[in-house]
Amino acid sequence: MDVAVSKKKWVKIKKYFPFYLMMLPAVIYLIINNYMPLSGIILAFEEYSVKGGIYGSKLVGFDNFKYLLVTKDAWIITRNTILYNLAFIILGTVFSIFIAVMLNEVPGKRMKKIYQTVTLYPYLISIVVTAYLVNSFLSTETGFINKAILGSFGVENISWYSEPKNWPVIIVVVYLWKNFGYHTILYFSTLIGIDRGYYEAAALDGASRWQQTKYISLPFLKPTIITLTLLSIGRIFYSDFGLFYQVPMNSGALYDVTQTIDTYVYRGLMQLGDIGMSTAAGLYQSVVGFVLVLGANFAVKKISADDALF
Amino acid sequence: MVSTKKGFYVFVHIVMIAMVIICLFPFLIMIMSSVTAENTLITNGYSAFPEKFGLEAFQYLFNDPFMILRAYSVTVLVTVPGTLLSLIITTLFAYGLSIKHLPYRNAISFFLFFTMLFNGGTVPSYMIWTQIFHIKNTMAALIFPRLLVFAFYVIIMRTYFQTNIPEEIKEAAQIDGAGEFTVLRKVILPMAIPIIVSIAMMVGISYWNDWINGLYYVTDSKLFSIQQILNRMIQDARFLTTNTSGVETLAAGIVPNNGLKMAMAATGAIPIMILLPFFQKYYVKGLTLGAVKG
Amino acid sequence: MKRFFAVVLSILLMASILTACGNSGKTQGTQSNGEGKESGQGNETKQEGEEPTKLVMYMAAAGNMEDAAKVAEKVNEYIKPLINAEISLNYINMGSYSEQVGLMIRSGEQIDVMFSFEGDTKNYIRQDALTPLNDLLEKYGSGIVEQIGEDNLKAAYVNGTVYSLPSLKDMAISRMFVYNKAMADAAGADFSNVKQINDLTDVFAKVKAKYTDKSMFGGAGGNAKNFEVWDWDVLSDSMGVLMNYGDSLKVENLYETDEYAQLCNLMRDWYEKGYIEKDFATSSETWTSRLQAGTAFGGITSYKPGAVEAVEAQTGIDCGYVILTEALSYTSSIVNTNWMIPASSVDPDKAMQFMDLMYTDPVVANLLLNGIEGTHYEENEDGTISRIDPDNNKYQEYLGWAYGNQFITKVWEGNALDIYEKTREFNASSLKSKALGFSFDNSAVVNEITACTNVANKYRTALECGAVNPEEILPKFTADLNAAGIEKIIKEKQAQLDAWAANNK
DSSP: OHHHHHHHHHHHHHHHHHHHHHHHHHHHHHIIIIIGGGGGGGGGGEEOOTTTOTTTSEEOTTHHHHHHHTSTTHHHHHHHHHHHHHHHHHHHHHHHHHHHHHHHHOSSHHHHHHHHHHHHHHHHSOHHHHHHHHHHHHOTTTOHIIIIIIHHHTOOOOOGGGOGGGHHHHHHHHHHHHHHHHHHHHHHHHHHTSOHHHHHHHHHTTOOHHHHIIIIIHHHHHHHHHHHHHHHHHTTTOOOHIIIIITTTTOGGGHHHHOOHHHHHHHHHTTTOOHHHHHHHHHHHHHHHHHHHHHHHHHHHHHOGGGSOO | OHHHHHHHHHHHHHHHHHHHHHHHHHHHHHHHHHTBOHHHHHHHOSOSSOSSBOOHHHHHHTTSHHHHHHHHHHHHHHHHHHHHHHHHHHHHHHHHHHOTTOTTHHHHHHHHHHHHHOOOOHHHHHHIIIIISOOTTSTHHHHSTTTSOOHHHHHHHHHHHHHHSOHHHHHHHHHTTOOHHHIIIIIIHHHTHHHHHHHHHHHHHHHHHOOHHHHHHOOOGGGOOHHHHHHHHHHHHHHHHHOOSSHHHHTGGGOOOHHHHHHHHHHHHHHHHHHHHHHHHHHHHHHHHHHHHO | OHHHHHHHHHHHHHHHHHHHHHHHHHHHHHHSTTOOTTTOOOHHHHHHSSSOEEEEEEEEESSOOTTHHHHHHHHHHHHHHHHSEEEEEEEEEHHHHHHHHHHHHHTTOOOSEEEEEHHHHHHHHHTTOBOOOHHHHHHHOHHHHHHHOHHHHHTTEETTEEOEEEOBSOOSBOEEEEEEHHHHHHHTOOOTTOOSGGGHHHHHHHHHHHOTTSEEEOOOOTTTOTTOOOOSBOTTTSSSBBHHHHOSOOOBOGGGSHHHHHHHHHHHHHHHTTSBOTTGGGOOOOHHHHHHHTSEEEEEEEOOTTHHHHHHHHHOOOEEEEEOSOOEEOHHHHSSEEEEOBTTOSOHHHHHHHHHHHHHOHHHHHHHHHOOBTTTEEEOTTSOEEESSTTTOSOOOTTGGGSSBGGGSOOBTTSOTTHHHHHHHHHHTSEEOTTTTOOOOGGGGHHHHHHHHHHHHHHHHHHHTTOSOHHHHHHHHHHHHHHHTHHHHHHHHHHHHHHHHHHTO
């Protein structure tokens, strides 16, 4: 019995050995780049002193987390971070899929090529430069919108950077503009990997384009959609710093609608340079995202086990 | 039936053209602003229709063409090897993870995913890369930290392998006696070209645009990439507006003006805008292959 | 399955812990004074040996510094016979300096001589990143003490220990309004009655009447607030200040004072009349570029001998100026740029010796600030110096004023030859805040500071450039500040200030 079992195990390992070999370089890198520094998380519980170093500084329990949770702003920054991320996930997914499906329908390889390249262009510019470009639209005195559009309709100039109410829309629009190409590419590459045969067969059976999309394209996209959404949920407490700090030009009047956990930490700690407190913030964001993803992944496992992340 | 088909295509084209305009218009502003006279920029802000042209920004930039050339070569010498290396490691990893009955597959997936959520912070990473691996002020510092393996791309690729590559193909190859590496090389990879090209594009872009590695690990200006120069310039401009140590007047001689920022941004973005379409060639190849497959 | 999970986790944990142990050995080695990064050797071996000690210096720069190595060579030629040490000069652009150097110093990388801005210095002190200098100053730094002056040096003391040496420059703050002379003359503006910022309103009215589409003063918003008239001692962070040129020891909440409310109302008035640009709060244009482009009449900045000439040289515009506040010296104005020896230095003794040279030896100072004579600058007939080939110059240190001692270096063209004496006079004759020498230790109130900083960032810029109505917003601002705990900060500050005053009678 023992001999049989160990022989089986040996055969199994021999069978899968090449795969483990394939995975080795990445695993080594992740250990070096991600896992070795991980012990630095202890900084979140320390009052850092260069003399003591990372592992020898005084432990202060949860003191470093207080500034995030006890403050009056805690609710606002958490609410902003979560709501924006939800909007990004939902709108981003819908919009990217829409464009990917459209792309797939474009007749002619050359046009497909051109359109597809263009979708990635916004992704190329750094967010800081994007902030300047947004400023060229929204600047009170010289901005495109005030000068060219509102001016010609006789509407009074809007002081964009002082009025919070427009900004949720502005931020979502800028986010979509900059990032949709990224997701569209991923959805699109799945779509063109789908065997044309399916579509031809469906067309023969009299299915309309919409039906073809609904019953062939979308199901094929499901795994990618689920994967991307799960990954986004994991980062739901994080935000793109450039988007929420640079694009609103760091305008105080807009804090209530543009302050996220990341910007709050940055602004608050700018004077203090306290790495214990900033590590604590990172840990806080990680733990929440982690718990949420575990929950979501568990739910997905129940529905379609293959698509779960792990 | 015919009219709806045509109507549909018109619709598709309208959507696509609208998208192109929305995507490209800000670029137009950026490029136009980089060739606008500085005084006009201050009075009128950035605009796609400059009042007055002026090549001062580019003159200043290319005043020392050697510096720009060197920055470009740094960027390229980091992007190309980095992307290739990353692609190889990522694809291998993703393929291994996609094998259905691989023992401990879930544990390794978790190992991978965990890295997306938790990190020890900048100081510990910095200490490891500089004190153990001594990469400060080397090209390695621009390639290895943070960017070589993105868990995100591994997972995307794994999903693709699982979805788009049917088991039968793999089994057929194995019956022919091929080893796993051969199967991967001869059968799987050609079918995965669309996703490989996509990930290559995105990894390439992240290497091309990255300036954080340079900010942390490089002080030698000979190793500055284009984006590094741009972003240090922007940080200087911002510094002058937030620092109250009286720096404003006294260091203002070298404030990067608005035109210069845009010129720098254009210098960084234009090469990759030109290169991107060439990647499309491989996309089309993948298209044809996919069609023939049936 | 569960078992393997456990195995995997333990392997990972072990990897982390092994790294931790390995690193802590290294970090502790680098953290304690005088031990080297690689080998943990003590001072002793280096001092008597033949090998010159290799020192590392970091400084912020604002231009092309490619020739730093060349200049370092010349410096080393000179200092090696004097102190048996060689130094490498490393420059980081000022915008990235704080972040990049901060990373180095916090990870214990070898730095022997380092520059820093005040905000960072405080943090480094709090995090034990710096070597105390008291003994070193006694042994090797008497020249430094002489140059800086005992009184000014007092400002750098924190609870009896001195960690940083202030740069010798203008150490008092006096605010002035600089303006375009041609525009002023054309509009018939009369500055003779202007004694403080309120008096500018009438002048602006006249100038605006003539130049309706120009703003009266430009500048970038953000946190610079360079329209501020600082006739109060900010006590390092403006959370609790000493009003009226620091003539009493009562710490007050700046944002609840009448003076602050008046300032906000004044700005609002100006904003509505079009004297301040509507984009001020979010703009990134400095006032000098606006002045140069002709879109603004002038700007508010700090006075020092030679400042106006510098603006004229840079913008090409003939400028006039009028002083708005008297010169005031306080702790923050003295220590806003300073030099230090990090705890990771391999040889603090030699580092101090080098700094002594930097502060007292014109040869070293001139090399560091200006470069190599004949390559980077040349002497003019009148005794001043000018840059050789400014566009391609590879040693453009525009932050020369931030080095240890610019007063012993040559004078740049466009400045009077006695500019340094004038600056020393300016410093000496300024008002002195009663809290000069007091340094606030904020470790007890870090959470309140974080919260209050966020509140201040939210409201200050908009209020102080007149973009919002102070009657509505100022009460909100003060209310939020109180909710964020500013009272606690003020109480803590007052307590420390009183204790310091008692000890320093």
